[in-house]
Amino acid sequence: MSDPLLVARGVSHAFGRAQVLSDVSLALAPGRLLVVAGPNGAGKTTLLRVLAGTLRPDAGEVRLQGAALAELSRREIARRLAVVPQESHVPFPFSVREMVALGRAPFLGPLGREAPSDRERTERALAELELEGLASRAYPTLSGGEKQRVLLARALVQGVPTWLLDEPTAHMDLGHGLQCWERVRGWIEAEPGRGCLLVTHDLLLAARFADELVLLDQGRVAASGPPSQVLTPERIASVYGVEALVGRDAEGRFVVSPLRSLAGSGRGDRAENFR
Numbered sequence: 001m002s003d004p005l006l007v008a009r010g011v012s013h014a015f016g017r018a019q020v021l022s023d024v025s026l027a028l029a030p031g032r033l034l035v036v037a038g039p040n041g042a043g044k045t046t047l048l049r050v051l052a053g054t055l056r057p058d059a060g061e062v063r064l065q066g067a068a069l070a071e072l073s074r075r076e077i078a079r080r081l082a083v084v085p086q087e088s089h090v091p092f093p094f095s096v097r098e099m100v101a102l103g104r105a106p107f108l109g110p111l112g113r114e115a116p117s118d119r120e121r122t123e124r125a126l127a128e129l130e131l132e133g134l135a136s137r138a139y140p141t142l143s144g145g146e147k148q149r150v151l152l153a154r155a156l157v158q159g160v161p162t163w164l165l166d167e168p169t170a171h172m173d174l175g176h177g178l179q180c181w182e183r184v185r186g187w188i189e190a191e192p193g194r195g196c197l198l199v200t201h202d203l204l205l206a207a208r209f210a211d212e213l214v215l216l217d218q219g220r221v222a223a224s225g226p227p228s229q230v231l232t233p234e235r236i237a238s239v240y241g242v243e244a245l246v247g248r249d250a251e252g253r254f255v256v257s258p259l260r261s262l263a264g265s266g267r268g269d270r271a272e273n274f275r
Contacts, residue, residue, distance in 0.1 A: 008025055009063075012060055017091045028195045035182065035206045037215055048166050078158070080161070084095060102151060121157045178205070245257045
């Protein structure tokens with residue numbers, strides 16, 4: 001079995017008196033799509049910041065491809081880890097092509113000059129994400145869904161084995177959102193050494209595409225494992241305040257179908273977070 005790309009062991013963190021993460025452990029293996037799900041306030045964003053190295057936990061450790069994350073420089077991290085945030089606020093009106101090309105920045109020399117191979121990577125990524133027609137547009141003028149595709153292309157250009165994606169379909173319509181999950185799944189299968197940790201609210205797509213699901217609730221791991229083992233009706237009701245059916249579709253894929261909110265039962269305050 002290959003060594004994990006990314007490991008968190010006993011990670012805990014608090015903001016003041018608010019304990020946001022408590023003893024969270026997980027491991028991302030090569031060739032796997034690990035999905036972290038949970039309602040609002042579960043600690044998903046804080047966990048992602050810890051895994052990306054932008055927030056040091058109060059306790060526990062994170063290891064990236066065998067190295068202690070806390071001991072790596074930002075440049076060393078960027079040569080191993082691609083992060084796709086929900087949004088990226090840039091101070092300059094970079095073009096789409098320039099934004100995508102930034103994925104190669106950690107690998108350029110002191111003068112920052114691109115090699116022909118770097119430019120070829122950028123053009124391939126623009127084509128892969130169907131961005132050729134937007135390549136000269138200023139990034140800030142794009143829609144939310146278009147910006148997200150640019151950030152995915154930037155990660156693709158980066159060419160590193162470990163990916164962190166934060167709600168990549170948050171600004172996409174149904175068709176583009178499904179296509180995004182299919183692309184991520186395809187990129188992992190095309191590069192067996194690549195692994196992706198994806199944070200989402202969407203249990204329906206997580207159930208379909210995840211190899212492993214980590215379900216967070218109030219800063220703790222409520223359950224982890226294959227989606228069919230994690231997403232039981234009882235657990236969905238407890239964590240999300242939603243009554244749901246689970247089963248298999250005609251092609252044998254695991255599916256989750258929400259039926260109704262359990263508002264009034266003491267658990268409905270989180271029902272709106274099912275997706």
